[in-house]
Amino acid sequence: MSTDRVRVVVTGLGATTPLGGDVASTWSALLAGRTGIRTINADWIDSVPVKFGAEAAVDPLDVLPRPEARRLDRAEQFALIAARQAWIDAGTPKVESDRLGVVVGSGIGGITTILAAYDTFKEKGWTRLSPFTVPMLMPNGAAGWIGIEFGATAGVHATVSACATGAESIGYGIEMIRTGRADVVVAGGTEAAIHPLNVGSFAAMRAMSTRNDEPERASRPFDKARDGFVLGEGSGIVVLESEEHALARGARIYAVAAGVGYSADAHHIAQPEPTGAGIMLAMRRALANADLAPEDIRHINAHATSTPAGDVVETVAVKEVIGTHPLVTATKSMTGHLLGGAGGIESVFTILALNERIVPPTVNLDDLDDGIEVDIVRGEPRELPQGQLAAINNSFGFGGHNVAVAFTTA
Amino acid sequence: MAMNEQDILAGLGKIVNEITGIPASEVSPEKSFVDDLDIDSLSMVEIAVAAQDEFGVEIPDDQLKHLKTVKDVISFIQN
Numbered sequence: 001m002s003t004d005r006v007r008v009v010v011t012g013l014g015a016t017t018p019l020g021g022d023v024a025s026t027w028s029a030l031l032a033g034r035t036g037i038r039t040i041n042a043d044w045i046d047s048v049p050v051k052f053g054a055e056a057a058v059d060p061l062d063v064l065p066r067p068e069a070r071r072l073d074r075a076e077q078f079a080l081i082a083a084r085q086a087w088i089d090a091g092t093p094k095v096e097s098d099r100l101g102v103v104v105g106s107g108i109g110g111i112t113t114i115l116a117a118y119d120t121f122k123e124k125g126w127t128r129l130s131p132f133t134v135p136m137l138m139p140n141g142a143a144g145w146i147g148i149e150f151g152a153t154a155g156v157h158a159t160v161s162a163c164a165t166g167a168e169s170i171g172y173g174i175e176m177i178r179t180g181r182a183d184v185v186v187a188g189g190t191e192a193a194i195h196p197l198n199v200g201s202f203a204a205m206r207a208m209s210t211r212n213d214e215p216e217r218a219s220r221p222f223d224k225a226r227d228g229f230v231l232g233e234g235s236g237i238v239v240l241e242s243e244e245h246a247l248a249r250g251a252r253i254y255a256v257a258a259g260v261g262y263s264a265d266a267h268h269i270a271q272p273e274p275t276g277a278g279i280m281l282a283m284r285r286a287l288a289n290a291d292l293a294p295e296d297i298r299h300i301n302a303h304a305t306s307t308p309a310g311d312v313v314e315t316v317a318v319k320e321v322i323g324t325h326p327l328v329t330a331t332k333s334m335t336g337h338l339l340g341g342a343g344g345i346e347s348v349f350t351i352l353a354l355n356e357r358i359v360p361p362t363v364n365l366d367d368l369d370d371g372i373e374v375d376i377v378r379g380e381p382r383e384l385p386q387g388q389l390a391a392i393n394n395s396f397g398f399g400g401h402n403v404a405v406a407f408t409t410a
Numbered sequence: 411m412a413m414n415e416q417d418i419l420a421g422l423g424k425i426v427n428e429i430t431g432i433p434a435s436e437v438s439p440e441k442s443f444v445d446d447l448d449i450d451s452l453s454m455v456e457i458a459v460a461a462q463d464e465f466g467v468e469i470p471d472d473q474l475k476h477l478k479t480v481k482d483v484i485s486f487i488q489n
Contacts, residue, residue, distance in 0.1 A: 065431055066428075066431070067427075067428070067429060067430050067431030068431070070429070071452075071453075127459065128459070130456065131452040131453075131455040131456055132452055132456075
């Protein structure tokens with residue numbers, strides 16, 4: 001591996017999640033093992049078989065001024081809130097406009113805008129459509145707004161890879177800095193898809209948990225009784241920066257964004273490939289890209305969505321490529337599944353785990369499923385050792401996308 | 411019956427504030443929507459549609475582009 005390559009560090013974190021309206025409240029809830037999953041009180045709930053979800057803890061309409069909020073899709077609202085937090089957390093970096101980039105994607109885009117706008121169109125005609133309908137529904141809208149907010153002219157991108165979107169965005173951001181296109185990149189994912197059409201459509205795939213009588217127990221990755229994922233919403237954003245740029249301005253460095261590995265299953269549009277070959281390839285490539293050995297990896301934030309098909313094969317791949325020594329956790333047990341936002345918030349969690357040397361627990365894991373031989377953090381958080389450590393955030397998406405992002409301690 | 415200029419101005423101020431967040435007090439007759447109030451063309455469409463509802467007058471697209479100032483809109487609505 002090249003050793004003179006640009007090192008990329010993480011200098012800012014932002015999030016708005018089902019556990020809290022910012023990083024601090026979300027992280028403390030995670031460490032306490034609290035869940036953000038509860039019954040949904042909506043007028044449409046009787047039309048779908050799933051009666052719960054992980055709604056954002058803080059309504060973006062309570063954060064953003066109304067004139068701003070009305071021209072943003074909810075996914076864009078989450079992303080802008082998280083990006084502003086991350087930017088402030090990074091100390092509002094002074095950076096040349098053409099050295100600043102944005103990579104923020106969404107799995108689905110502005111679907112609630114699309115559906116509401118279509119109702120308006122049918123009932124009242126085209127003249128009553130908001131002139132902001134298109135920028136609200138386009139999946140690159142969040143990236144565009146964030147780019148305008150911070151004056152990022154080095155490039156504004158929106159990767160789309162379903163539930164791997166957030167991680168892929170961060171990977172792309174690392175590459176933008178490494179290849180010399182930018183010194184600072186705002187990167188992450190966002191999603192706002194709690195709508196009856198989405199719930200109904202995921203239910204039609206039989207992908208969602210229907211544990212309606214105990215929603216807080218519904219997301220149970222690795223547990224024998226898991227019966228599907230729980231839909232969540234929110235955004236997680238990081239500020240990536242070349243180490244040189246960060247050191248020059250005396251920035252606080254949370255962790256090193258050491259590398260990324262991508263692969264594709266080329267197997268099935270929605271089902272995981274049963275041997276885990278694609279997941280293994282992504283993790284191997286992340287190790288190579290980050291110049292790390294399997295034994296360096298001490299923690300893995302697993303994709304583990306609580307679906308019967310996916311969770312075990314990921315652990316098989318981890319054991320094969322990394323080993324049984326890392327502390328593995330599935331934070332979706334508390335946040336639900338943020339789809340395109342998942343890789344964003346879970347990268348934030350992976351970075352904080354390294355920075356604070358503590359791994360949040362997987363909750364609801366009562367009865368470990370057969371075939372799982374990795375060390376899963378159950379019930380209570382566990383400490384990571386001192387010294388130089390590395391961790392991986394795994395994210396996979398419908399379409400067969402596999403992304404593994406590697407971080408190391410600063 | 412032509413509407414009172416002050417009433418139209420007050421109504422426009424409310425609409426502009428609702429859509430853009432600009433204080434209604436800044437919406438005075440001599441102000442240009444684009445140059446003084448920094449309102450973009452998409453927001454102008456929203457303002458025009460809201461004004462049509464509020465004042466019950468149709469503002470065709472070919473007219474909208476000629477309405478540069480607050481005073482222009484007030485006059486259009488009055489006539």
